[in-house]
Amino acid sequence: MDDLNDTRSTNRTSQSFKVVLLGEGCVGKTSLVLRYTEDKFSNNHISTLQASFVKKKLNINGRRVNLAIWDTAGQERFHALGPIYYRMSNGAILVYDITDEDSFQKVKNWVKELKKMLGNEICLVIAGNKTDLEKDRTVSIEDAENYSRLVGAIHCHTSAKMNLGIEDLFLNLCHIMIEKSDKQTAEDVVSLNRSGNTRRTVIVDDEDVTLVEGSSRWCCTSG
Ligand code: G3D
Ligand code: MG
Numbered sequence: 001m002d003d004l005n006d007t008r009s010t011n012r013t014s015q016s017f018k019v020v021l022l023g024e025g026c027v028g029k030t031s032l033v034l035r036y037t038e039d040k041f042s043n044n045h046i047s048t049l050q051a052s053f054v055k056k057k058l059n060i061n062g063r064r065v066n067l068a069i070w071d072t073a074g075q076e077r078f079h080a081l082g083p084i085y086y087r088m089s090n091g092a093i094l095v096y097d098i099t100d101e102d103s104f105q106k107v108k109n110w111v112k113e114l115k116k117m118l119g120n121e122i123c124l125v126i127a128g129n130k131t132d133l134e135k136d137r138t139v140s141i142e143d144a145e146n147y148s149r150l151v152g153a154i155h156c157h158t159s160a161k162m163n164l165g166i167e168d169l170f171l172n173l174c175h176i177m178i179e180k181s182d183k184q185t186a187e188d189v190v191s192l193n194r195s196g197n198t199r200r201t202v203i204v205d206d207e208d209v210t211l212v213e214g215s216s217r218w219c220c221t222s223g
Contacts, residue, residue, distance in 0.1 A: 014063070014065065015063065015181060016068065017065065017066070017091060017174070018090055019067055019068065019091045019092070019093065019170075020070045020089045020092050020093070021033060021069070021070065021092075021095060022081070022092055022093070022094050022095070022107075022114075023076070023094055023107060024076060024096070025077035026097070027095045027096055027100070027103045027129055028160045030071050031160035032093070032127070032160045032166060032169075033054060033069055033071045034160070035166050036169075037056055037069065039163070041160055041161055041163070052070060052071075052073070055068055056069060056170075058170075058171075060171070060174055060178065067170070067174070070086075072085065083117055086114065086117075086118070089122055090122065090123060090177045090181070091123040091124070091173045091176070091177050092123070093127055093169065093173065094107045094110050094111065094125070094127065095126075095129050096126070096127070096128055096129070096144075097129055097130050098129065098130055098131060098133065098137045098138070098139050098157075100138065101138045101139055104128075111124065111151050111153070123176040123177050123180055124152065124153035124154070125154045125155075125156060125172060125176075126148045126153045126154070126155050127155075127157070127165075127169055128155070128156070129157075129158045129160060130159060130161070131164060131165070132159040132162045154173070154176065156168060
């Protein structure tokens with residue numbers, strides 16, 4: 001799981017991104033993930049996925065992209081979804097139900113929380129789900145699109161039931177995550193060159209390096 005958590009790692013051949021789904025209970029988050037990863041839809045209530053995340057491999061313009069897509073286990077229904085869930089995410093899909101105005105308000109709360117906790121680090125897509133129920137729509141398309149533009153998010157419409165808009169939703173998110181990651185890499189190179197650190201070597205005393213038990217990550221101890 002560590003390689004998936006280490007989502008900011010990039011190399012020439014593949015990129016890994018962590019994506020979280022957020023939104024009120026029953027808007028269709030789990031259904032979107034199931035449709036995207038397994039092309040399935042269930043009319044029966046799906047309380048949770050088997051795993052906390054599912055993997056999806058993509059090839060975008062010749063680049064290999066590994067997505068770790070995190071779905072909640074329903075904690076949002078008890079207002080018990082903390083920062084640990086979306087920490088280190090590259091992208092978030094904020095889902096609302098087009099027939100439920102409250103669920104759109106909830107998306108606004110999530111945007112506020114993500115901006116407060118992560119700044120502009122995270123790429124946002126807002127998804128209006130259940131477009132097969134267009135006749136019962138209560139969230140105005142114009143309002144949703146204007147709001148999304150205002151907060152720098154892409155807006156998409158989906159129906160997990162009818163399998164509409166879901167490929168585009170994930171593809172749009174991948175494009176902006178790749179763009180952001182490329183920009184970050186370019187900025188890192190520029191700042192490294194400016195600081196003249198390209199040839200500096202950090203020497204770490206062997207005794208100060210410890211392998212954390214049960215993990216493949218090395219960490220430096222301070223005493
Ligand atoms: P959640 O993970 O956000 O809590 P779920 O939402 O994926 O569990 O879906 C909640 C309910 O909405 C489910 O119905 C599911 O079948 C339904 N649903 C999900 N996506 C769509 C969609 O695109 N269109 C329609 N019409 N229904 C959808 P139940 O009846 O089990 O509560
Ligand atoms: Mg769910």
